[in-house]
Structure formats: C-alpha cells, structure tokens
Amino acid sequence: MDYDVVIVGGGVNGTGTARDCAMRGLRVLLLEKADFGVGASGNSSGMIHGGIRYMLSDRRVTALACRDSGAIQRIAPHLLFRIPFIMPFTSRRDGATLRERAAFYATEVYVGTYDRYQPLKSGKPSTRLRADELYRLEPGLRPGLHGAVTLDEWGIDPYRLCALNAVAARGYGATLRTWTEVRQVLADGGRVRGVRWRDVLTGEEGEALAPVVFNAAGAWSPALARASGVDVPMRPGKGVHLTLDRRYSSYGVILTAVDGRQMFLMPHGSESIIGTTDDDYYGDPDDLEATNDEIEYLLEGAASLVPGVRRARITRAWCGLRTTVRAWGRYEDALSREHQLLDGAPDGAAGLLSIVGGKLASYRAQAQEATDRIERLLGRPVTPCRTHEVPLPGGDAVPDPAALARELPVAPPVAAGIVHRHGSRARDVLALVRDDPRLGLVVCRDAGLLAAEVVYCCRHEEVRRLQDLRRRCRLAVGGCGGLDCARLGAQLAGRTLSWSADRIRAELADLLDAGWRERRPVLDGVQLAQEELLRAAHGLVEVA
Amino acid sequence: MTPTPGLLEVDVLVIGAGMAGAMAALAARDAGATVAVASRAPGATALSSGAVGVAPDPTASPDEPLAWLRAPVEAARRLAARRPDHPYAAVGVAGLWRLGEALRFAARQLEPLLAPPLERPRLLATPAGNAVRAALCQRSMDAGDLLAVRGPLLVCGFAGHLAFDAALVAAGLARYTPRGGPEVGDAEVALPFDDPAARPHELARALEPPGAAERLGEALRIPAGALGAGAILLPPVLGLDPAARVPERIAAAAGMPVAETLSDVPSVPGLRLHAALEARLRVAGVARVTGEAAGAPAPGRAVEIGGTVVRAETWILASGRFVGGGIARRGALVEPALGLPVQAAEGREAGVHLARRPAASLTVRDRRAPQPLLSAGLRVDAALRPVDDRGRPVHPRLLAAGAVIGGHEQATDGSGLGVAILTGFLAGRAAARRGA
Amino acid sequence: MTFGAMAYLAYRAIVAHPLKRLLRQRGTGEARFRAAYETEGLAPTTEADRAIGLEAQACIACGLCETGCALAAADPAIRALGLHAAFRLYGRNPAELPLAAGALEACAGCTGCEALCPTGVPITRVVGALARRAHGARPGSPREPSPSPAARDP
Known part of the structure; x- marks a missing residue:
C-alpha cells in the first residue's frame, strides 16, 4: 500500500484531518478536485464562534466549542480577529410590550450565561446597552430600538485556515494534490483499497492504494460514496453572502430577516459581510450562483435595521453549500450543524469513512475524532492528538507590523496584511524583498498586496492555478477586481511556476472569469463603473 | 441680443470633454459655430489604451494572413449589418459612410500626437501579448504595427520593472508570425535611472529630460544588434509630453524605429490623448466651463455650470457611460444629467422598459460575451437625437455622441473611440448646421 | 431544549444574573463596552x-x-x-x-x-x-x- 489513508476533499475537514493524521505518523495523500477551501469552508461566514446556540440543548457542547475556539487562537493567532456583535432589541410597535421586555431580559440572561465560557476563548463579557448608548455606539441603526446586548466572537480567513492546515500536513510528510479529482474508489471484496485519480490540469491519471479512504468532499461526498454503493445522507443548504467594499461598522449587528431568521452585518478584515441565506439546494454543486432573490433578501434584511446599508458599495455575492446532517426539520436553520462520521462497512465498503456536516469553528475537534476513527480502522492503537498544541505555520508568533516596516523596506499597512496572513512567516515573505528589491512592488494598491507575497505563495503554498492566489493572498478579490494586480499577478506566478505565455494568458482569463461570476449579480452604482474600466483595461478583443 | 454679465451665449454646448465631446466641439467649431464645452473631470478617454479601435471584423477567420485584414471602415460596415442596435447602424448608411472622413478629421485635429490613418488597420501589441487592430494610433506606437515592421521585432522590458514582461509579450506576438507577423525576440535593458517603485507616468517623465532617452537608445543597440532587429517595442511609457519627442530620440540613438505597446490602466498614452484634446480645444477657441449642469436643464434654456450661465440653442450630450458618469445604475439604469430614458437589452429584446431589470438578468455568465448591462445607454435616431421608448426624439435640438449612446461596448467590440469619433463628428457638424 | 438547560437558565435569570448586575458590574454598559474594545482599535464608527x-x-x-x-x-x-x-x-x-x-x-x-x-x-x-x-x-x-x-x- 502506498498510503495509510487517502483523504478526498481539501476543505477544512479534509485538510484538518490530513494534518492530524500526518502528525500522528500516518502516510497521507490529500486529493482536492479544485483548491483548498473552495466549497463550504471558504464560503462560510468566516467565524470561529463558541456555539452559543448549544446552550439550550447541551452546555457541554458550548464549553467544548469555546475551548476549541481557544485552541485555534493558540495555534493560529495571526489569522483571527475579534468581532464584537450587537443584538438590538426590537419591538413590533413603538413601545415594547411586557412580553417583549421579558424577551429582552431573557436574551440578556442567555448571553450573560455565555459569558461564563468566554474566558476559554479570550472573549470579552457581554454588556447590556440602553437605547441612547446603543445609538451612540452604532449610529445608523433605525429609530425605535430598545437597547441591545453585546456579544464577543472571532473572525478568521477560512481559506487560509484550510491552506495552512494542508501546508502543515505536508510538513509532516503528507502528499498534497490539488486540482486532482477522484474518478473511482477502488474496492475488493467489500473493502476499499484506494482510489483512481485524475489531474484535471494535466490529464495525468493514477492509482493511490490505501486501506482507508476518508471522504471529506462536502457537497460532493454523496456522489463519491454512491459510486461505492454507500449512501451518505445529507441535506445541502445554499448560503449566500454579500461583501461590502469597506468596513461599514466596527461591530457586527445581528439582524432579523423578513422571514424571521437571524442574519448579520459584520466587519470582516477590511470589508463587511452580510449573511446569510440558508435554503435547500439539490442542484449541481458545481453550478452555484447567487440569485437576485437571495441578494434582495439579504439587503432587505440588513436595511430593515441599518437603512444606510443600501448606499454602501457591494463588491460581490458569493455562495457555498453547507452540508448538514439530514433530519426532517421545519426550518433549515434549526438543523444541527453537528457532524457525523459514517462508516461504509455495513454497505459493503469497509475502510470508506465519510464525514457529513460540522462547522468551521470545531474543525479541529472534528479532525481529531476522524483521525481516531481512521487509526482504529487501520487496526492501530489510537495515539494522542497534538493539533491543539502545535502552532499552524506562522502561528508561533505574531510580529509587530510597525516594527517589521522599520526593519524591512515595506509600508506599515502592507506589512500588517502580510502579518495577518502569514504570521511569523511574514519575515520570510519580506526577506524576498531584501534579496530582490523588485519584489517590493505593491501589485495591488487596493489591498496592499506585495509582489513578494505572490511569489512566496507560489513557491510554498501549493499554488497550481492563478485563481488559487485569490484564496492565498486575495489576488483580484477586492472591489477593483484585479485592475492593477491581475496581469501583474499572472506574470509573477507564471515566472515562478514556469508557465508558458499561453498558459499565463489562459490563467489570467480564468482568474477574471472567477471574479466576474461573483460580481455580475451585484453590479450597480460605482461597482458598475469599476467593471466597465476593468473590462476595457483587460481588452477582450484581439485579432481573430 | 444683449449679453448678460456672466452669461455665455454660444451656438453649441457640449457636455463632456472626452473623445466624443472634443470631436463634437471641434467639428462644430470647424464648421463655424461658437462652442462651449462643459466637463467635470477626465473620463474613459484618459484611461483608454491610447489608440483608436473601430470595429472587430466579424467575418475574419482565425488563420487568415494578417494582410487580409479588412479596412476599418469596411469592418465597421459589416458590424453595422449584423448589429442593428449598434451606433454604426443607428446613424444609417449615410452616416457610417462618413467614418473615413471623421477619422481623418480626428487625425488632423490631433496632428502632432496621432499618426495619419491608413487604408488598412494597424496591428498593435497589448502588454498581455495580444495584437489588436487600430484605425488610428499615436506616433509613438506606429513603428510597432506588426504589418509594418521590417525584420525581427525586439520586445524590450526594463530591468527591475515587473509591470512589463517582455518575454510574455514576445511569446504572445510570436503567435502571429505564421500569419505574416514579424519574427519576435525579447530582452531587458537597464534604465538610466534606478527606481523599481516608479509608476508609469513617473517613468514617462523621467525619460523626457535631455540625455535620458538618448542613453536608453544607446543601451538598446546591444540587444537589438544581437537579434538583428528591424524595430524595437517598449513599455507604454515613452514620455508624457509628445513635444519631448521621447520615441524619436530613443530611435535616433538606437539607430532603428522604436515604438511602445498599447496600455492598460493607468495609461500614459491615455493621458497624452486627454492632454492633446484639451490643448486642441484651447487652440480652436472653444469656451470651457467646469462643473455639472444644475437645475432642470434643456437646450435653449440658460443653465448654470460651475458658476457660469450658459445658453445654447443646441446641446450635445457626450458625457460617457459609467466611468464618465453619463449613465448610472442606482437600482435602475438612469441618465443623471437630463433624465433621458436609458435602453437596456435582454435576450433579443431591447428597450427602455428593461432599465429596471436586475443586474443578473442583464448580464450573461460568459465574461467574454457581449454584456447587455455594460452596453446600456441612450437610444438615438439617425440624426443622433436621443429618443424615448416610442422612438420619438426627446428634444429636437438635443444630440448625443460617444459612449452615452448604448448598443456597443469597448471591451467586447473595441469600437469605443471609433464610435466616439464618428458620432462626435456627425453631431458637431449637425449642430453647427442648425446653429448657423 | 432540555429540562436541565431550562432550569439552569431560569436560575441564571432569577438569581445569578441579577446578582452579577448588582455586585460585579461597574459603570454603564457603554463605558464597559468602550473599555473592552477601544484599546483594540475597535472604536465606534x-x-x-x-x-x-x-x-x-x-x-x-x-x-x-x-x-x-x-x-x-x-x-x-x-x-x-x-x-x-x-x-x-x-x-x-x-x-x-x-x-x-x-x-x-x-x-x-x-x-x-x-x-x-x-x-x-x-x-x-x-x-x-x-x-x-x-x-x-x-x-x-x-x-x-x-x-x-x-x-x-x-
């Protein structure tokens, strides 16, 4: 056998499990049909929250979730940023009824109870705000609110979380193959023995033999398991988010959608996000686009509490498919995000382990559980998990950007972006500038992206396509859509990865296509002028 | 009529000073009318590649020899025949007939900057290594015309400057060699000044002082000699001021023709084009006002623009599209200055009633396909008067020119500045006739 | 919702939370909120x-x-x-x-x-x-x- 385990899927479950398995000494092959995090993980709301909702059913789950959130902070402190949330108290009419006041108090108590778990994840305690205090702290809220209670959570760049888990796994000997799809799960007499894969970029095919195949393909996993005769029951929910050009507010605001569901408008990095929809989706997971209805639903919900948000510049609408454990629930929201590990043995595919559901914030615990199961399937003793102790790449220290900028030739805000994405490895990125001053060029002045970072990601972070850089270092993701950086990024990646001129042009077109799909349904106001300029600059017309 | 203090009385008021507005003003002035141009800021012309495309050739095949490329005017005719909503079709056969005249007029007006038009299109390189056809180009680009280069073409970048990848451009242009394009090589030379962070306009300025262009030309002799090159293609930064004669000086020192590629954004050639239009408007005696029209303006009525009251019998709206602000989408497509109806297209249907459709239904998934939303704009009759949803002119003395007219998109048909020149020229001439 | 969770929350609402408000909280909600976040650069917009x-x-x-x-x-x-x-x-x-x-x-x-x-x-x-x-x-x-x-x- 070539490997102990083949992991299918480069989302947070796949990459997290790959890291855990590799750290425990297993021989791991990770196959991802596109790039790390392209499915539900990267298209999640990007939060490491503590599971406040579980306090109703089981407080131990909340404690576990908070403890795990704290663990992620320890291993990747550079990736996380604090997001204070405000939950405004609304009433149906002008004055709040007694029942509504009771509900306000109940919310305050509930969030106050959550405070008991906040220290586990370095969270700050909640506060109750009077109406006048609320309007001072968050101007722009609609009139007639009765105060609020606040709540502390953490945001993260989910794409980098996946990529860093993968890169860490590689450091422990795992083999990573992105842009490689699994054509077939190989089986013999009721046992899986590996997979047959195909590289979608080169067309190369091969077999990888392993006694265990871990199916972490998210929305694509039922199809994979079905080919082996295994049923992976799952309820896919489509979640759409909108990104605003800049931080609209310093705090997140919990909103109520027109149908009574909870939504949010929150600052995330240097942007704001409105999310999210949650609708059953049984279409092709490869053919996912935000619809006009979904966008209007989100905007309507946000504007109901923050009317000015209608004037903000929306740069893109993006979506993913959450996989939730199938249950007959009235609302999609009420479905548990809890995960489930399904063994293929009863269906005649021993060694095929599938994961369904789970949440980004608990990925580490999910990976630990999966790895324990994989060790058992391999017939080995379960060895200790250390993923909560050992830092992810760059997570051992967070350098001070201002100090780095004094030391190395780079502007402080640019250094801050690199530190956020690379942690202590920001030094390695910036060392490239010291060796080659040309790489000090700021390729995107909109996001402060340095040529050196593009080159660093290409060299060290499993970049195989130009669009992978959207996820590694936010190339061409911002409002300008790659006006400055797309061609330059393509050239830099092409040089670093020895692409032909034709390949560079094809990759550039593919990168621009990816951005267009996300922007097209929200083109309005300035963003439409931006698109006109972008399209003209990337001259679509050439001599036939 | 007695002049009121602060009142500017002219025959023609042009709103917008990009290519379309400037051509309209110059054509009207040239025909004897008095003209004022109102503008707010530079727009899409200053951000253009610096050359004038006219039309793609919808009937060309991908393997045919480059020399078979049809003349710009003929390509425009073929485009008009296929696209009834295109401005080339809207102006009618008689209007399109004057495209050649309009291009020659533009070249004459922008004499020192633009090279004279040829019967055939010029084939010019982009920084991504594609060749595009141009009906007009700046003199600084002329020697890079793939059909005119004699001997191998050397694409040369500047050491330390990552923005221009000579190898990428050269490999791209080599695709055209089997179809009659030149042999292509690439090289890199050091600039006479060392500053890897320099922006394009700064490089352009740095090449202007005496000696700078000459030293670059000297340095080019070595790689050009090694290739036996017939011409040299450089990044589009050959001077901001055409009077500094940067390309000519480099060519003299290098001992062979030198050209720059077209530009993407930010565009030094676009800045040059903008400056040349401004200078020409000044010389031609066109009055300038800066600002936006306030109130509920209409031709014949006095209107205040940036502190000046202007009255003109005929107005030409040349306010551009989304970048220029001539058309905007705020939930629905609108024309902000005069509130004119805006036409959009969905599927095979087109009309002003579609202006409120969601963005997703006015675009298609294939980015490279024509996008109805991006080609939205005014609908005009053959006399270039904006019309309402029943096809009636909104106002008898209101004309439109350039990108504010819908039915075309620079990105997918390359006809942006060509449309600006033709419609600007026709509108200017028509306005002068009426004013007289 | 389980009975245990319900009972615990009821206890929090009737006993623990009022006590916390009474004994442990200093200053207004706004002051505590600002003190927690402004030092981290999260001042209100x-x-x-x-x-x-x-x-x-x-x-x-x-x-x-x-x-x-x-x-x-x-x-x-x-x-x-x-x-x-x-x-x-x-x-x-x-x-x-x-x-x-x-x-x-x-x-x-x-x-x-x-x-x-x-x-x-x-x-x-x-x-x-x-x-x-x-x-x-x-x-x-x-x-x-x-x-x-x-x-x-x-």
Whole structure:
C-alpha cells in the first residue's frame, strides 16, 4: 500500500484531518478536485464562534466549542480577529410590550450565561446597552430600538485556515494534490483499497492504494460514496453572502430577516459581510450562483435595521453549500450543524469513512475524532492528538507590523496584511524583498498586496492555478477586481511556476472569469463603473 | 441680443470633454459655430489604451494572413449589418459612410500626437501579448504595427520593472508570425535611472529630460544588434509630453524605429490623448466651463455650470457611460444629467422598459460575451437625437455622441473611440448646421 | 431544549444574573463596552466616519489622481503605496489606521488630485478626515485636529 489513508476533499475537514493524521505518523495523500477551501469552508461566514446556540440543548457542547475556539487562537493567532456583535432589541410597535421586555431580559440572561465560557476563548463579557448608548455606539441603526446586548466572537480567513492546515500536513510528510479529482474508489471484496485519480490540469491519471479512504468532499461526498454503493445522507443548504467594499461598522449587528431568521452585518478584515441565506439546494454543486432573490433578501434584511446599508458599495455575492446532517426539520436553520462520521462497512465498503456536516469553528475537534476513527480502522492503537498544541505555520508568533516596516523596506499597512496572513512567516515573505528589491512592488494598491507575497505563495503554498492566489493572498478579490494586480499577478506566478505565455494568458482569463461570476449579480452604482474600466483595461478583443 | 454679465451665449454646448465631446466641439467649431464645452473631470478617454479601435471584423477567420485584414471602415460596415442596435447602424448608411472622413478629421485635429490613418488597420501589441487592430494610433506606437515592421521585432522590458514582461509579450506576438507577423525576440535593458517603485507616468517623465532617452537608445543597440532587429517595442511609457519627442530620440540613438505597446490602466498614452484634446480645444477657441449642469436643464434654456450661465440653442450630450458618469445604475439604469430614458437589452429584446431589470438578468455568465448591462445607454435616431421608448426624439435640438449612446461596448467590440469619433463628428457638424 | 438547560437558565435569570448586575458590574454598559474594545482599535464608527467612507467608496482605482499628487512625486516612502491609496486602503480598517498616520499627515492639501477624479471622490477631504482619525487613534495623542493644513480642511 502506498498510503495509510487517502483523504478526498481539501476543505477544512479534509485538510484538518490530513494534518492530524500526518502528525500522528500516518502516510497521507490529500486529493482536492479544485483548491483548498473552495466549497463550504471558504464560503462560510468566516467565524470561529463558541456555539452559543448549544446552550439550550447541551452546555457541554458550548464549553467544548469555546475551548476549541481557544485552541485555534493558540495555534493560529495571526489569522483571527475579534468581532464584537450587537443584538438590538426590537419591538413590533413603538413601545415594547411586557412580553417583549421579558424577551429582552431573557436574551440578556442567555448571553450573560455565555459569558461564563468566554474566558476559554479570550472573549470579552457581554454588556447590556440602553437605547441612547446603543445609538451612540452604532449610529445608523433605525429609530425605535430598545437597547441591545453585546456579544464577543472571532473572525478568521477560512481559506487560509484550510491552506495552512494542508501546508502543515505536508510538513509532516503528507502528499498534497490539488486540482486532482477522484474518478473511482477502488474496492475488493467489500473493502476499499484506494482510489483512481485524475489531474484535471494535466490529464495525468493514477492509482493511490490505501486501506482507508476518508471522504471529506462536502457537497460532493454523496456522489463519491454512491459510486461505492454507500449512501451518505445529507441535506445541502445554499448560503449566500454579500461583501461590502469597506468596513461599514466596527461591530457586527445581528439582524432579523423578513422571514424571521437571524442574519448579520459584520466587519470582516477590511470589508463587511452580510449573511446569510440558508435554503435547500439539490442542484449541481458545481453550478452555484447567487440569485437576485437571495441578494434582495439579504439587503432587505440588513436595511430593515441599518437603512444606510443600501448606499454602501457591494463588491460581490458569493455562495457555498453547507452540508448538514439530514433530519426532517421545519426550518433549515434549526438543523444541527453537528457532524457525523459514517462508516461504509455495513454497505459493503469497509475502510470508506465519510464525514457529513460540522462547522468551521470545531474543525479541529472534528479532525481529531476522524483521525481516531481512521487509526482504529487501520487496526492501530489510537495515539494522542497534538493539533491543539502545535502552532499552524506562522502561528508561533505574531510580529509587530510597525516594527517589521522599520526593519524591512515595506509600508506599515502592507506589512500588517502580510502579518495577518502569514504570521511569523511574514519575515520570510519580506526577506524576498531584501534579496530582490523588485519584489517590493505593491501589485495591488487596493489591498496592499506585495509582489513578494505572490511569489512566496507560489513557491510554498501549493499554488497550481492563478485563481488559487485569490484564496492565498486575495489576488483580484477586492472591489477593483484585479485592475492593477491581475496581469501583474499572472506574470509573477507564471515566472515562478514556469508557465508558458499561453498558459499565463489562459490563467489570467480564468482568474477574471472567477471574479466576474461573483460580481455580475451585484453590479450597480460605482461597482458598475469599476467593471466597465476593468473590462476595457483587460481588452477582450484581439485579432481573430 | 444683449449679453448678460456672466452669461455665455454660444451656438453649441457640449457636455463632456472626452473623445466624443472634443470631436463634437471641434467639428462644430470647424464648421463655424461658437462652442462651449462643459466637463467635470477626465473620463474613459484618459484611461483608454491610447489608440483608436473601430470595429472587430466579424467575418475574419482565425488563420487568415494578417494582410487580409479588412479596412476599418469596411469592418465597421459589416458590424453595422449584423448589429442593428449598434451606433454604426443607428446613424444609417449615410452616416457610417462618413467614418473615413471623421477619422481623418480626428487625425488632423490631433496632428502632432496621432499618426495619419491608413487604408488598412494597424496591428498593435497589448502588454498581455495580444495584437489588436487600430484605425488610428499615436506616433509613438506606429513603428510597432506588426504589418509594418521590417525584420525581427525586439520586445524590450526594463530591468527591475515587473509591470512589463517582455518575454510574455514576445511569446504572445510570436503567435502571429505564421500569419505574416514579424519574427519576435525579447530582452531587458537597464534604465538610466534606478527606481523599481516608479509608476508609469513617473517613468514617462523621467525619460523626457535631455540625455535620458538618448542613453536608453544607446543601451538598446546591444540587444537589438544581437537579434538583428528591424524595430524595437517598449513599455507604454515613452514620455508624457509628445513635444519631448521621447520615441524619436530613443530611435535616433538606437539607430532603428522604436515604438511602445498599447496600455492598460493607468495609461500614459491615455493621458497624452486627454492632454492633446484639451490643448486642441484651447487652440480652436472653444469656451470651457467646469462643473455639472444644475437645475432642470434643456437646450435653449440658460443653465448654470460651475458658476457660469450658459445658453445654447443646441446641446450635445457626450458625457460617457459609467466611468464618465453619463449613465448610472442606482437600482435602475438612469441618465443623471437630463433624465433621458436609458435602453437596456435582454435576450433579443431591447428597450427602455428593461432599465429596471436586475443586474443578473442583464448580464450573461460568459465574461467574454457581449454584456447587455455594460452596453446600456441612450437610444438615438439617425440624426443622433436621443429618443424615448416610442422612438420619438426627446428634444429636437438635443444630440448625443460617444459612449452615452448604448448598443456597443469597448471591451467586447473595441469600437469605443471609433464610435466616439464618428458620432462626435456627425453631431458637431449637425449642430453647427442648425446653429448657423 | 432540555429540562436541565431550562432550569439552569431560569436560575441564571432569577438569581445569578441579577446578582452579577448588582455586585460585579461597574459603570454603564457603554463605558464597559468602550473599555473592552477601544484599546483594540475597535472604536465606534461615527456618522461622520461613515459619510467619509461612502464618499471614498466611489474610487475605481484608476490612478489618474496620482499623476496630480505633488507629494507622491516628492516622497518615495509615500509613493510606494501612493497617498491616494489612503482613501482606498487605509480608510477601510480603522484598527490599522494608525499605521498610516505618517503618510496621511504628510498631505499638504493641494487638491491637485481631486480635479482629476472621474468619479468625483473629494480626496482632500477624505485624506484630511482619515488623518484626524489616525491622529486621534494613536495612543497618548490628543483627540483634537492636528495643525497640518490637511487636517484643517473641513
């Protein structure tokens, strides 16, 4: 056998499990049909929250979730940023009824109870705000609110979380193959023995033999398991988010959608996000686009509490498919995000382990559980998990950007972006500038992206396509859509990865296509002028 | 009529000073009318590649020899025949007939900057290594015309400057060699000044002082000699001021023709084009006002623009599209200055009633396909008067020119500045006739 | 919801929470909230900040303004990123604004950039407002406008 385990899927479950398995000494092959995090993980709301909702059913789950959130902070402190949330108290009419006041108090108590778990994840305690205090702290809220209670959570760049888990796994000997799809799960007499894969970029095919195949393909996993005769029951929910050009507010605001569901408008990095929809989706997971209805639903919900948000510049609408454990629930929201590990043995595919559901914030615990199961399937003793102790790449220290900028030739805000994405490895990125001053060029002045970072990601972070850089270092993701950086990024990646001129042009077109799909349904106001300029600059017309 | 203090009385008021507005003003002035141009800021012309495309050739095949490329005017005719909503079709056969005249007029007006038009299109390189056809180009680009280069073409970048990848451009242009394009090589030379962070306009300025262009030309002799090159293609930064004669000086020192590629954004050639239009408007005696029209303006009525009251019998709206602000989408497509109806297209249907459709239904998934939303704009009759949803002119003395007219998109048909020149020229001439 | 969870929450509501409010909380909710977050650069977004943000968001990154920026031509440190990047990049994330204070305060307010903006961003005003905010956000500095010409701009 070539490997102990083949992991299918480069989302947070796949990459997290790959890291855990590799750290425990297993021989791991990770196959991802596109790039790390392209499915539900990267298209999640990007939060490491503590599971406040579980306090109703089981407080131990909340404690576990908070403890795990704290663990992620320890291993990747550079990736996380604090997001204070405000939950405004609304009433149906002008004055709040007694029942509504009771509900306000109940919310305050509930969030106050959550405070008991906040220290586990370095969270700050909640506060109750009077109406006048609320309007001072968050101007722009609609009139007639009765105060609020606040709540502390953490945001993260989910794409980098996946990529860093993968890169860490590689450091422990795992083999990573992105842009490689699994054509077939190989089986013999009721046992899986590996997979047959195909590289979608080169067309190369091969077999990888392993006694265990871990199916972490998210929305694509039922199809994979079905080919082996295994049923992976799952309820896919489509979640759409909108990104605003800049931080609209310093705090997140919990909103109520027109149908009574909870939504949010929150600052995330240097942007704001409105999310999210949650609708059953049984279409092709490869053919996912935000619809006009979904966008209007989100905007309507946000504007109901923050009317000015209608004037903000929306740069893109993006979506993913959450996989939730199938249950007959009235609302999609009420479905548990809890995960489930399904063994293929009863269906005649021993060694095929599938994961369904789970949440980004608990990925580490999910990976630990999966790895324990994989060790058992391999017939080995379960060895200790250390993923909560050992830092992810760059997570051992967070350098001070201002100090780095004094030391190395780079502007402080640019250094801050690199530190956020690379942690202590920001030094390695910036060392490239010291060796080659040309790489000090700021390729995107909109996001402060340095040529050196593009080159660093290409060299060290499993970049195989130009669009992978959207996820590694936010190339061409911002409002300008790659006006400055797309061609330059393509050239830099092409040089670093020895692409032909034709390949560079094809990759550039593919990168621009990816951005267009996300922007097209929200083109309005300035963003439409931006698109006109972008399209003209990337001259679509050439001599036939 | 007695002049009121602060009142500017002219025959023609042009709103917008990009290519379309400037051509309209110059054509009207040239025909004897008095003209004022109102503008707010530079727009899409200053951000253009610096050359004038006219039309793609919808009937060309991908393997045919480059020399078979049809003349710009003929390509425009073929485009008009296929696209009834295109401005080339809207102006009618008689209007399109004057495209050649309009291009020659533009070249004459922008004499020192633009090279004279040829019967055939010029084939010019982009920084991504594609060749595009141009009906007009700046003199600084002329020697890079793939059909005119004699001997191998050397694409040369500047050491330390990552923005221009000579190898990428050269490999791209080599695709055209089997179809009659030149042999292509690439090289890199050091600039006479060392500053890897320099922006394009700064490089352009740095090449202007005496000696700078000459030293670059000297340095080019070595790689050009090694290739036996017939011409040299450089990044589009050959001077901001055409009077500094940067390309000519480099060519003299290098001992062979030198050209720059077209530009993407930010565009030094676009800045040059903008400056040349401004200078020409000044010389031609066109009055300038800066600002936006306030109130509920209409031709014949006095209107205040940036502190000046202007009255003109005929107005030409040349306010551009989304970048220029001539058309905007705020939930629905609108024309902000005069509130004119805006036409959009969905599927095979087109009309002003579609202006409120969601963005997703006015675009298609294939980015490279024509996008109805991006080609939205005014609908005009053959006399270039904006019309309402029943096809009636909104106002008898209101004309439109350039990108504010819908039915075309620079990105997918390359006809942006060509449309600006033709419609600007026709509108200017028509306005002068009426004013007289 | 389980009975246990219900009972626990009821206990919290009737006993623990009122006690906590009575014994452990100091100051108003707003004061505690500010104390928790302002040191981390998470000060509230004011109406004025938001108005500036809405004006700055009209930038389409075309770069025309930088050809009219005297300072960008003069100071290589500012040029690397471009002072005009101020209203695009720096303005987005107030937590990182103090890092940009030096560049922002260097603006002399010549307005050379503004006349060149196709989408009408009031660049000088945006830069001035951000400079004031960056100045105020710096630990230990007074919250009043800096005396630089840019900062005097309304």
